[in-house]
Structures are given as C-alpha cells and as structure tokens.
Amino acid sequence: MQRIHCLRSVYSDLENCLVVTIMGAVAAELQSLGHRPNFFYLQHAMGLASSTGLGLALCMPEQTVIVFDGDGSLLMNLGSLSTMARYRPQKLVHVVFDNESLLSVGGFPTATSTGTDLEGIARAAGIPRVTTIRSVESFKAAVNEAIQGSELTTIIAKVEAKGPAAYVTDLSLLENRFQFHRHIQSLKTR
C-alpha cells in the first residue's frame, strides 16, 4: 500500500475537514493532489501535528479535524496520544502513515520496523477507536467511518517507504499558514 494512493482515495472526503499534516512526504504528496485552503502542512516541529489538531478540535468541537501523522513524528511525541485520549474530541481523526522509516532523511528505520506497535500504544493510551489498515479500500472505509462517526479515532496505515521525488513545493510556509487561518475564520461567519 502506498501513501499517495491512500491520500488520493480520501482526497474528495477532505473538503469539509480541517487537515493538518506532518512535514516531508505526506505534505508534498497531499499538495501534489491539489492544495486547498483547509490544508495546513506543518513543515517542521516533528510531533506537533497531532497537538495542533487537538488544539483545533478542542476549540471547534463541531468541526471535523484530520491529522495526517507519521511513525517518526508520532514516536517523537507519544505523550500526545495520552493527551488526545484524555480529552478525546469527538470529531478528531488521527491518521498515522507508518512506513517504518524516517524516509525524507534517507530511510533510516524507526522502532516500528523492529516491533514497536503503534496500534497497541494508542489503544493503551486510551484512544477509544484504533485500527490498523493494510489496503487502500479499507483505508478509505476507515477514514470515512471516522469522519462520519463521533469518537476520537487513530488509524494506523501501514505503507511502503516510498515518497515523492522532491519535498519542497512552491507554497510558502507563511502563505499556507495565513490562508489556513483566514479560511477557518471565514467558516465562522458563514
């Protein structure tokens, strides 16, 4: 299973969500499918995409928020699982692309390659719904179910350690940040 195929399978379902991604391949691949003002790419600060999603979800409890996380980033901030589980916002969907690798720096293996079980960690942290996915079809189904559901969900998607040819895009970090902020403010006046 490739991450880009997973992202493509749910791209049309992201329209009414606020989307926060980690840096690297996830950000570049989602942008390659077409940037939207409701997408925010956290191009550094590894580990804090899930915290950002939590802040959004706590302040906008009716709004669906999707975080596209990764194994390397989540392993840097495992405490985020326990904080998310503590407050368990109903409309927060936490997707973790687990390629068992720090791909963008040369493919160094992470601890999930030697048996660390992110599903088990998320479950034990108290995340109410956790699932591991190995096919694009079940990925789409799991993400849709989580979007339509009303329970904090972590989806571990086991993907190949394959990424795009380049990581830098023509969208500046600040342009993305201000556009995302303005988009959210516009939602409130509708």
Added chain:
Amino acid sequence: MPVSAANSKLIYDALKECDIRLVSALPETWLVHLIRLTDEDPEMILVRLAKEEEAVGISAGAHFAGVKSAMLMQNHGFLASINGIVSFAHLYKIPLLMLISYRGSLGERDPWQTQGGNVTEPLLRALRIPYFFLDGWETVKKRIRQAQTLAESSLQPVALLLTRDLMWEE
C-alpha cells in the same frame, strides 16, 4: 503550602480579562492555584499536558480557531519546548503567551532547580523572545495585558517570568 493564592487569583483574573479561553499546563508547585482556578472555571478549556512542547501545537491550533490561549509551565518546561517554539511558533509566526515560573533564581532552596535558573534568561535572549517579569501584584494585570497585546501584534511568543516575590509567601 506557601504559594500565594491571592496573587495566583490576580494572574488568573488578568488572563480572563484578556479573553483567554484555553490554558495548557503541566503542574509545578508554583502553578497549583492557577491550574485549580482554570479547572474550576466552566468558561475555560484546561489542557493537562504530558510534556510542555505539546502546548505549542495546542496553542497554534487554538490560534487558528480564533481562540486566545496561554501556556503555564516551569522554566524547565520552557527548555523542553524550545524546538516547538523555534520550528513552529517562530517559523509560522504563531503568537504565544507563555507564563513561566522562574525557578532556580533568587531564594531557591531546591538544588535541582538551580541549573535551569541559570540558563532561563540567556536562552530567552538567544531565542529573541521578548520577556518581562511578573514580580509585584501592582503590575500583574497591566503586564499580562501588554504581553498578550505584543504577542498578538508581533505574531510571536512572549514570555512572562513568574518570580518568587510574586508566587511565594514566606
């Protein structure tokens, strides 16, 4: 416990007057009253953290959502947050109002706090984070308001150091 309940209440009321609606915190002795006041207030969202760096992401999310927030942490928690501050708040111009208890400074009795006390101000300066002291009850309200105004206008982190003189009654 000789943590000043009266001055903690002053700080809390000043945060409320600034329209702060989310407070993230990791407990430490000087912050107990502030965290309790936040927890007891139905108008306030309290996020209890596992580690202080999470607060940078949570406050950024709150900022995107149009909610004003504050971070309560010890200076060692500030040390633990530095990558988040630099590679999120500074990189993306996110306003942060950081209330940092200044342990390991004048009058500190706990040996384990003293190294962190030595490096707090040099690190704030190195990071170009504007910082000010909360050191007397008379100026608490005004300084908190001014710090938040500066954070919002400059779109950057601003730190307020909570001193022993304000937080401790002995």
